[in-house]
Amino acid sequence: MKIHIIGGGNLGVSVAVGIAKFTQNNQVTVTRRNVANIKHLEGLGVTISSDNKHDIQEADVIILTIKPYQVDTVLAEILPIISNKTIASAVSGLSIEALQNKIGKDHQAIRIMPNIAAQFGASATCISFQEGHNVEGQKVVALFEGLGTAPVIDEKLMDAATVLAASGTAFALRYMRASMQAGIEIGFDWKTALAISAQTVKGAAEMLMEEQIHPEQLIDRVTTPQGCTIAGLSEMESHGFSSSLIRGIKAALKKIQGK
Structure with a gap:
């Protein structure tokens, strides 16, 4: 064409x-x-x-x-x-x-x-x-x-798609930036921290798209009892990790809809 x-x-x-x-x-x-x-x-x-x-x-x-x-x-x-x-x-x-x-x-x-x-x-x-x-x-x-x-x-979801897919790129990058900053705090130089964070996000996304399952099923595979992963997840959630992301997406949608 x-x-x-x-x-x-x-x-x-x-x-x-x-x-x-x-x-x-x-x-x-x-x-x-x-x-x-x-x-x-x-x-x-x-x-x-x-x-x-x-x-x-x-x-x-x-x-x-x-x-x-x-x-x-x-x-x-x-x-x-x-x-x-x-x-x-x-x-x-x-x-x-x-x-x-x-x-x-x-x-x-x-x-x-x-x-x-x-x-x-x-x-x-x-x-x-x-x-x-x-x-x-x-x-x-x-x-x-x-x-x-x-x-x-459905077109009625297009504003929501704009937020989830287009603005979502920035939201995902902000997570990666935070992950990189944490990597620096625990001992990596910024380039190595960024490379690890980016590849980890890419790998997680590819697993989801390949297996077509709920994210929690994959989370379960790397979350062992009394392990470091569940400790980290619990700390993040106690500070509003999921709720902050959800609130941000909803705020972006309200903005695009002029509310």
């Missing part, structure tokens, strides 16, 4: 890199006002341009990775010159219905929420689309399955 990404910020660049590295036979164009910041993408075969309309008529899928306040301006720029396009939006808070109303019935609105791990083929990209757009929706799903996982979800 020919994929046209409007918005060359962190997310747009991550998606472009992921497509270039982990999918085949796809051509990618990324547009951004200041192309100097995305010049490196050319080394991956990605076309870059400061013009949002650059060859957009040839695109099979247009991906919007822009800010909500930019949507109307960008659509006003591109809609007069395109027809029958699949427009996949990663714009926070913009519903499929609202996007469809903006782009008209000649186009197909898809809602996506990837995260910046797309550039490593490890994004959790949640996708929603209307029943009448199953064919176009499944093409987008197939594209993002090459960049990690791509579950199709």
Whole structure:
């Protein structure tokens, strides 16, 4: 496919890199006002341009990775010159219905929420689309399955998916930073502590995804009676480890919903 990404910020660049590295036979164009910041993408075969309309008529899928306040301006720029396009939006808070109303019935609105791990083929990209757009929706799903996982979800959960999958990247990294800091306190240099923490998190995630079981079942495997693991877990929970994370995720969701 020919994929046209409007918005060359962190997310747009991550998606472009992921497509270039982990999918085949796809051509990618990324547009951004200041192309100097995305010049490196050319080394991956990605076309870059400061013009949002650059060859957009040839695109099979247009991906919007822009800010909500930019949507109307960008659509006003591109809609007069395109027809029958699949427009996949990663714009926070913009519903499929609202996007469809903006782009008209000649186009197909898809809602996506990837995260910046797309550039490593490890994004959790949640996708929603209307029943009448199953064919176009499944093409987008197939594209993002090459960049990690791509579950199709009910659109009413998309704000929650934004928090759990996109903001969740920052939450996971904050845990790893704390783990690294603890590693320094117990004797490691920061590079070694970071390497151990990162690999441990990666290993835990891979076990969960491979075995498809509840996390507690894996926790039980490394938690022996009167051992150091249960002592550490009990101390963390006494200081609100799980509850703090849950409260943080809920707070982020309230923020995105404007509550």
